[in-house]
Amino acid sequence: MDRVRAHIRDIKDFPIPGIVFKDITPVIKEPEALRVAIDGLCRPFEHEHLTAVAGMEARGFIFGSLVAYQLGVGFIPLRKPGKLPYDVRSKSYDLEYGQATLEVHADAVAPGQRILVIDDLLATGGTALASCELLEELGAEIVSCAFMIELAALGGRQKLGGRPVHSLLTY
Numbered sequence: 001m002d003r004v005r006a007h008i009r010d011i012k013d014f015p016i017p018g019i020v021f022k023d024i025t026p027v028i029k030e031p032e033a034l035r036v037a038i039d040g041l042c043r044p045f046e047h048e049h050l051t052a053v054a055g056m057e058a059r060g061f062i063f064g065s066l067v068a069y070q071l072g073v074g075f076i077p078l079r080k081p082g083k084l085p086y087d088v089r090s091k092s093y094d095l096e097y098g099q100a101t102l103e104v105h106a107d108a109v110a111p112g113q114r115i116l117v118i119d120d121l122l123a124t125g126g127t128a129l130a131s132c133e134l135l136e137e138l139g140a141e142i143v144s145c146a147f148m149i150e151l152a153a154l155g156g157r158q159k160l161g162g163r164p165v166h167s168l169l170t171y
Helices: 025-029 031-045 059-071 126-137
Strands: 009-012 020-023 052-056 074-078 088-095 098-105 114-122 141-150 165-170
Touching (some): 031 059, 074 098, 126 141
Parallel strands (some): 114 141, 141 165
Antiparallel strands (some): 009 020, 088 098
């Protein structure tokens, strides 16, 4: 994971003053770092009999779709409002610097499907919790949540209420 960590850059005061943004774009630009990150996200779930991977807009799409491809399962996009063309379900939640809403197609998940939720970063846990709750409302079983980066001091893992969490890097 040192190769991945070496490609993460800190951007101070983004998106608002006081926030240190963990920029993952250098990781996805470097093929070997990206390969190490995707392998690390996949490894614990290779034998979990997943149905699909769900990823949050936007960086969760990058990691989630690559993990879904490697694990041989489908991908469920969790989108910002107004981006999905069919019947949707939505969930609003608080961020560390504002509020947001996620939407998913109402038929994206059938009851009992085993889903891995993926995003680039676990901070306060609001986005991940909303994602899990939204999918669970449709009948999904959340197998785990996986993140490239976890900011442990912000308590996101605890906010997920005992759902399993896998993080490649912890700060």
